[in-house]
Amino acid sequence: MTATHTPSTVSRPSPPSGVRRRRALLALALVIGGVWSVTGIDVTLERFLGAPGDAWDIFKRLWPPAMDEALDRGVVGKVFESVYIAWIGTIIGAVLSLPLAFLAATNVAPRWIRVPVRQLFNAIRAVPELIVAVIFIPITGLGPWAGTLAIGLHSVGTLGKWATEAIEGVDTGPLEAVEATGGRWVSGMRWGILPQIMPIVASFWLFRFEINVRASAVLGMIGAGGVGAELVSQLMFRNFSAVGAVLGITVLVVLTIDTMSAAVRRRIIAGVTRTGGPDDGDRNAEALADLTGFRR
Amino acid sequence: MSEGGTARPVRPRPRLRTFGITAGLLAFTGFAAREVEFAVSTFWEAWNNPLWEKFWPVPWDWVLDRSNVLDPLVETFQIAILATIVGCGLALPISFAMSRLTAPNRPTYLVSRSVMNVVRAVPDLFWAKLLVTAVGIGAFAGTWALSVFSLAVMVKLFSETVDNADPRPLEAARATGSRHLPAIRTGVLPTVLPEYVAYALYVFELNIRASIVLGLVGAGGIGRVLEAQRQFFRFDRVLGMLIIVFVVVFVIEQVSVAIRKRLV
Numbered sequence: 001m002t003a004t005h006t007p008s009t010v011s012r013p014s015p016p017s018g019v020r021r022r023r024a025l026l027a028l029a030l031v032i033g034g035v036w037s038v039t040g041i042d043v044t045l046e047r048f049l050g051a052p053g054d055a056w057d058i059f060k061r062l063w064p065p066a067m068d069e070a071l072d073r074g075v076v077g078k079v080f081e082s083v084y085i086a087w088i089g090t091i092i093g094a095v096l097s098l099p100l101a102f103l104a105a106t107n108v109a110p111r112w113i114r115v116p117v118r119q120l121f122n123a124i125r126a127v128p129e130l131i132v133a134v135i136f137i138p139i140t141g142l143g144p145w146a147g148t149l150a151i152g153l154h155s156v157g158t159l160g161k162w163a164t165e166a167i168e169g170v171d172t173g174p175l176e177a178v179e180a181t182g183g184r185w186v187s188g189m190r191w192g193i194l195p196q197i198m199p200i201v202a203s204f205w206l207f208r209f210e211i212n213v214r215a216s217a218v219l220g221m222i223g224a225g226g227v228g229a230e231l232v233s234q235l236m237f238r239n240f241s242a243v244g245a246v247l248g249i250t251v252l253v254v255l256t257i258d259t260m261s262a263a264v265r266r267r268i269i270a271g272v273t274r275t276g277g278p279d280d281g282d283r284n285a286e287a288l289a290d291l292t293g294f295r296r
Numbered sequence: 297m298s299e300g301g302t303a304r305p306v307r308p309r310p311r312l313r314t315f316g317i318t319a320g321l322l323a324f325t326g327f328a329a330r331e332v333e334f335a336v337s338t339f340w341e342a343w344n345n346p347l348w349e350k351f352w353p354v355p356w357d358w359v360l361d362r363s364n365v366l367d368p369l370v371e372t373f374q375i376a377i378l379a380t381i382v383g384c385g386l387a388l389p390i391s392f393a394m395s396r397l398t399a400p401n402r403p404t405y406l407v408s409r410s411v412m413n414v415v416r417a418v419p420d421l422f423w424a425k426l427l428v429t430a431v432g433i434g435a436f437a438g439t440w441a442l443s444v445f446s447l448a449v450m451v452k453l454f455s456e457t458v459d460n461a462d463p464r465p466l467e468a469a470r471a472t473g474s475r476h477l478p479a480i481r482t483g484v485l486p487t488v489l490p491e492y493v494a495y496a497l498y499v500f501e502l503n504i505r506a507s508i509v510l511g512l513v514g515a516g517g518i519g520r521v522l523e524a525q526r527q528f529f530r531f532d533r534v535l536g537m538l539i540i541v542f543v544v545v546f547v548i549e550q551v552s553v554a555i556r557k558r559l560v
Contacts, residue, residue, distance in 0.1 A: 030381060033377045033381070034377065034378065034381050036374070036377075037373075037374035037375070037377040037378040037381075038374075038378065040370065040371055040374035040435075041371070041374055041375065041378065041435040041436060041439060041516075042435075042436075043436050043439075047431075047436065051430075051431045051436070051440060054430045054431050055426075055427060055430040055431065055440070057430070058426065058429060058430040059426075059430075081331060081332075083328075084327075084328035084329075084331045084332050085332050087324070087325065087328045088325070088328050088329055088332050088334060091325065126542055126545070126546070127538075127542070128505065128506075128508065128509050130421075130509045130512055131508075131509065131522075131538065134512075134522070134526055134534070135531075135534075138347045138350075138529070138531065139338075139342050139345050139347060139348075140338055140342070143333060144331065144332040144333060145332055145333040145334065145335065145338070147332075148332045148334070149338065214419045215419070217419050217422070218419045218420070218421040218422070221421055221422075221425065221512070221513055222512055225332065228421075228422075231422060231425060232425060232513075235425055235426070235429050238429070243426075247418060247422065250417075250418070250419075250422075251414060251417045251418060254417045255413075255417050258417075
């Protein structure tokens with residue numbers, strides 16, 4: 001390379017040192033973790049390779065869905081029961097979480113109450129609905145009320161956290177104005193803060209409702225009301241075309257509710273400047289996590 | 297109307313439609329409440345329920361026995377690790393197919409997107425139950441179910457990252473006459489890789505949590521023991537197990553969060 005204007009081999013930057021070593025370490029950790037896990041789950045290569053085929057055999061038999069049979073058995077009613085559970089559960093969660101959120105926000109609550117309320121939110125979020133339902137079923141008996149309570153109490157964790165973050169992002173001007181007129185703490189919250197956060201908090205509630213519809217469908221699997229029980233019993237009888245119908249109806253209703261709720265949420269938020277609230281990317285991640293039943 | 301110079305603005309009158317919607321929602325709520333057998337009394341009656349006594353005292357020697365709680369818990373984590381590796385590994389190519397920026401062609405984009413939307417609309421434990429039926433009870437089915445779901449979550453998160461990636465390096469790579477895959481490899485992948493790793497760790501945290509309940513439908517791990525003890529009404533053991541599980545999960549999460557903070 002004698003040409004003066006072809007420095008391509010010269011000027012190409014070399015990767016920063018340490019990257020290779022870190023990459024090797026990461027790869028090693030993955031391999032060790034993977035191998036250790038495989039030994040624990042006792043999976044042979046044959047079984048591993050056979051599984052997609054086995055799964056496909058089942059999925060093939062879900063089609064065509066036995067819609068008539070499902071309608072006769074009242075599957076639509078069961079799906080709606082799941083929706084009712086989610087709706088009432090969300091209302092319980094909303095009613096319990098909103099006052100608590102005011103006690104957890106840095107800008108309006110004193111430290112001695114803030115810390116325990118925040119820890120309460122964290123603890124609630126840590127326990128999945130299914131576990132809450134497992135504890136509630138002996139107390140309330142089998143049925144939709146156990147599922148509703150489980151969803152309601154579990155929702156307090158996320159709804160409380162989101163509302164707290166919304167309160168922390170408000171403009172403090174109105175609050176000061178209320179204080180300047182001699183208003184009490186409660187008046188400040190009611191007239192200085194609540195009107196600012198209500199649109200975003202309402203959209204959080206709707207969002208949580210979407211999540212709860214999926215969660216309540218799952219709760220039926222352990223007997224807490226809703227469509228899950230139907231899926232379990234049809235699978236037990238290996239009545240796969242009925243299973244296909246149950247899945248189809250569930251997915252249809254879930255997607256319809258998602259679309260409707262998302263449209264309403266967009267209308268609520270449109271025209272409202274973002275009042276802080278959780279960082280959007282992070283909230284998406286968390287919301288999605290909730291959506292799928294996987295919780296932080 | 298106006299007193300003292302400045303007129304107080306008139307409160308807008310609620311429209312008829314607002315009344316209609318409110319009435320409709322109230323009616324729906326009332327109906328739903330009846331359907332779910334709503335009973336406020338549960339909130340205080342629950343405290344007097346004699347069953348609470350069955351939750352106490354926690355039998356610590358049973359809980360701390362290796363084979364009772366610790367071994368299934370380890371199995372739970374193994375499920376979570378494998379599912380994260382499989383799910384996130386598959387998610388990488390599919391995310392690129394699902395992003396408008398990097399999709400090889402429009403049919404691939406549309407098909408992968410709609411398939412993934414349907415996959416996500418089926419609740420996670422429904423997948424677990426289906427796969428338990430397909431491949432048999434145990435951790436193997438759980439691993440599969442969790443893999444499917446990590447895939448769905450990861451693909452959603454990561455394809456959005458790819459959507460928002462800077463398109464210019466990709467254009468530069470294409471301008472050199474590069475084919476599709478090498479262009480993505482050099483033009484997009486390096487810019488999104490840190491977020492990929494961060495999301496993968498995040499999915500791992502989710503999987504750790506999710507794997508705990510998998511056993512409730514027969515998909516292996518600690519949930520299996522939980523379900524068994526619940527059916528024997530040994531709520532004291534259930535409580536002890538839950539305490540152990542949440543302490544361990546909390547520790548793992550803190551470590552993972554610390555790593556994620558350093559990455560991004």
